[in-house]
Amino acid sequence: MSVRAPLRPPRSAVVTAVLAALILGLALLGLCYGASWASPAEVLSVLTGREHSVVIHDWRLPRVAAGAVFGASLGVAGAIFQNLTRNPLGSPDVIGLDAGAYTGALFALTVLSGTPAQLAGASVAGGLIVSAAVYLLSVDRGFSGLRLVVIGIAVNAMVTALNSWIVLRADLDIAIAAVGWSAGSLNGVDWSDLTVPFAVIGVLLTVMAAQARAMHQTSLGDALAVTTGVALGRLRLLMVLVGVGCTATVTAVAGPIAFIALAAPQIGRRLAGSAGIPLLPAALTGAVLLQGADLIAQALLAPVALPVGVVSTAVGGCYLIWLLTKEVRRA
Template sequence: MTAFVFRRGRVSLRVERRTAVLVAVLGVVLAGLALLGLCYGAAWASPARVFAALGGAGGGPGVVIREWRLPRVAAGLVFGAALGLAGAIFQNVTRNPLGSPDVIGLDSGAYTGALVAMTVLSGSPTQLTFASVVGGLVTAAAVYLLSMGGSRSGLRLIVIGIAINAMLTALNSWIVLRADLEVAIAAVGWSAGSLNGIGWSDVAVPFGVLAVLFAVLLTRAPALHQSALGTELAVTTGVRHESLRLQLIVLGVGCTATVTAVAGPIAFVALAAPQIGRRLARAPGIPLLPAALTGAALLAGADLVAQMLLAPVSLPVGVISTAIGGCYLIWLLTKEVRRK
């Protein structure tokens, strides 16, 4: 397959031609979704008004675009990319299309941590973020340790994750039932996964955390792709497989928990985005960049549908992503059954 090779000093980057074209197309799609998200609202804003508002003009309508719509659009793109990367990480680690944070219980674990912060502590944004990350890490550690008796890549890890997910779901329900009424209502609404009401103050710290996680993941991407070709081949090329797996799990949990802390558990984006990106790129493994861009497009598109479907009432984006993801999961399971 034709590829583009970029060299600068000792650093070289090889990009398959089809992947480069796919990235360009997805970039255009994301730009279109972002523009539509900035135009759509209680009052439609023309693209000219949007560009003027982004430049600092526009008065009151400009403030609405910059302070209300822009944070929501940015959150949809960045959080979608984070979920897509998290899904790609776990599907590469498990080598199974069902290896996703929401399937193996990491979303539920992050939600448990957030519930503890909301019911026991004051539930500040910092506490929610920290508690979500801790909950996700504890869940990932439990899944990892319980799967140590056999192969940690494949069906065993996923089945254990599904079991832990079920137990955490029951625990979360019990916590909500035992909480005060106001806290319970807030927790249930938050658990649907929503970008409603997100402002710059809500996303400033999460964006910084995700930027660090993205940068670290970029340094581990070559080893990840080598590992995807096979454990034996990766080891012969100098990849420390177990160390790499632990690092990737921490990065994937960090991405998932950071999004969950702000927007709640948004289901199925991490499951569907990597597989859609892989099929579009026709790659042998789960490529990270197509997964990230596809995740951004899925979440941004789902959020637009959530705003438009019952307008002027804005649905939680998790409702739309769950409906889309449920259909995708049925299709994926049907295809796997027919293949076997």
């Protein structure tokens, strides 16, 4: 009589559980860490409402929540564009969407009064304008992911130069604020900054989750996607809108946080062992990366908290060198 071996859970389910546990662990560490250490018991007491702490509930919790939600949003945005371009370099920060959103924010700061609503609207508008320009330039004689990446890199360089010119021409106080904001930071975020962005990101991620199956079919080839009933033109437009919306919403609040959208999808794909780039591992990996980078930014030169974009750029630069080296060897 043979004994059947116990069934193992799918690798993706194990990876999802581990990443979710890491997010919770980093969140607890973020709530405990600060100028004064709070014990896990004290944090849990505040979260369950038995105690009240302004430091934990009003200062640390918004920052921890922003790290998780914004990291997940950037991970999904990166997965969208890497699936769209079928290229590991096809992320919002590489093809110019971050720079376009920053241009919109600079317009709000220098021309308008720079209110949170104006920053959000202008960031989304700037990202949409740049994405439209990149997309229209890349669809000549048929859509090509490689062409989109190359054109996006060129547009990114031009928009970055424009942003530098705007900062140089701005008043000193506005220029200082714009340069500091451009590093990408979660310092000082509170619940009033997060209510609307969290709602927008929730809607965008829900829309993208409903289209996840169709998106994965497109990653296997246009012909296969069409035969299974996927409307490629409408799906690609929706993917671009959701990706731009996720990127611009984060940029409007925290500034352009580089390299999370580039690294998270590829790391998530390798962890899950997936042929395509699944959304859930990319989102969870993005949350882990941004939370971890923010904790490092707080601890590195404590008590001075660095902008999280400084850490993510340093780590992401190493990742980009590794990725380019691997792609060159493969070629």
